[in-house]
Amino acid sequence: MKPRLLLLLLTFNTLIVSASRVDTLMVASASMNKSIPNLVILPDHYSAEQESYPVLYLLHGAGGTYADWVSKVPKLKAYADTYNLIIVCPDGGLTSWYFDSPMDVKMKYETYISKELINAIDTTYNTTAEKSGRAITGLSMGGHGAFYLAFKHQDIWGAAGSMSGGLDIRPFPNNWDLNKRLGNYAEYKDNWEENTVINMVYKLTDNSLKLIFDCGISDFFYDANKRLHEKLMERNIAHDYIERPGNHNWAYWSNSIQYQLLFFNDYFKQ
Template sequence: MKKLLTTTLLALAAVLTAGAQSRTEVYTVPSKILGVEKNCTVYLPDGYGRSGESYPVLYLLHGASGCHTDWTLKGYMRRITDETVASGMARPMIVVMPDAAGEGENYTGRHMGYFNVPGWNYEQFFFEEFIPAVEKHYRITGDKAHRAISGLSMGGGGTAVYALRHPEVFGSACPMSGLLDALPGPRNYDDAFQQSVADNSPVVMLREMPDDKLDGVRSVRWWVDCGDDDFLWKSNVDFYTLMRERNIPLQYRMRDGGHTWRYWETVLPDVLVFVSAGFDK
């Protein structure tokens, strides 16, 4: 009898443990602006299905030649986020990974990127349709203090532009290995994408920003990271230099590493800790 009771308790504990975990799912947002449906991957923390409470949100952007599943399939974001939250260093949060993939081979080509281009107003979609739809569907504390944005490479550039252009939306912004200026040297991307990057350079935006706009940018908590062997190192240093010159507080990290998923896996825990500190304010 005692053995049966022990076995039953162990089985019950296993069931409870299996149920007490985070999960990811795909959510689809129909867009009148783009004329298509756009998917995103959403990370829901342990307890989301039981608590009934609302959570802060991190919008986590992928890079060029990627899609909304990159962070989960290549970057191990679920495991990293679970571990960082379990350690007590980060708050439980919802992580939304949008899709800015191109329509060509390897997700490049037509319509790749986070900016408005002729016939494809992605940035307008992101702010007018995507964020409202996601924050209505999930229990998200939808205010500036509890909303953060981060991303790698192309997504790092999107992160910087979105926070510079819409500082009232985000409490924290964390570009990782960001594409923060025009592409250095020739790349196998179409001309429309390369032009959109040049037209939306965070370095140029920051250099030319009127003084009366800077207080808004200062209201964002900034954290910027780039590897010392990254081909985008110079634009990141230029961005850091301009932020300092324009008296905009930021934390800047340059450490050993290149433009790789192995590097970004080491950066993500720090991003989660940084944005959590902002959520707690």
């Protein structure tokens, strides 16, 4: 990692409620010319010299921040201990959707996470710095982002998940600043078609990624999740898909993350 890309600030916070350690890692993004905060949860007995640790990248939703997951699901700190992994919660902006916007050169979150942040994490911490040691998941906008990034960068992540993900953004042309990121749908249809996850299945081959996703049946993204499941089935792409009672809220996601962590733990052990 080049020094200019790495860290303006590293803050250590030792939390009494958990044996794990939570760092706020500031990473200088050359692609966006700004410094971006990221929460890093280290497991109990983390060592910079001994074994390397797998890393789960955990993305927030629209309107959220890098601090959302830990503040809403404080058990994440205990989960890092249980599975002996590092959890990274990047800040993805309020409505970045985690791609490089074709309309706004200042919004390059795909480049940031898949290159700059990965390099910063692997340089700063004792990680398993290969796809077998990396997974990514997230909620809502972050569920879209996790699949989007993993589908496009299968050399970086070996496993990916989505919780209540916006896996088909086309039905929502006026929501969550999507028109600012991709342009008006009527005028820039190709931007929408090329950057919606459900149209990116062609990038996958069986076993290229270990996939898990779920959605509550009362969620406004339920239809998109079910259609992606059906599309993966048609193409014989292995995946775990779960639908259960639930809405688009933290009660659902705090439950969902437990199942996904079991899935990722199995992947890392393989």
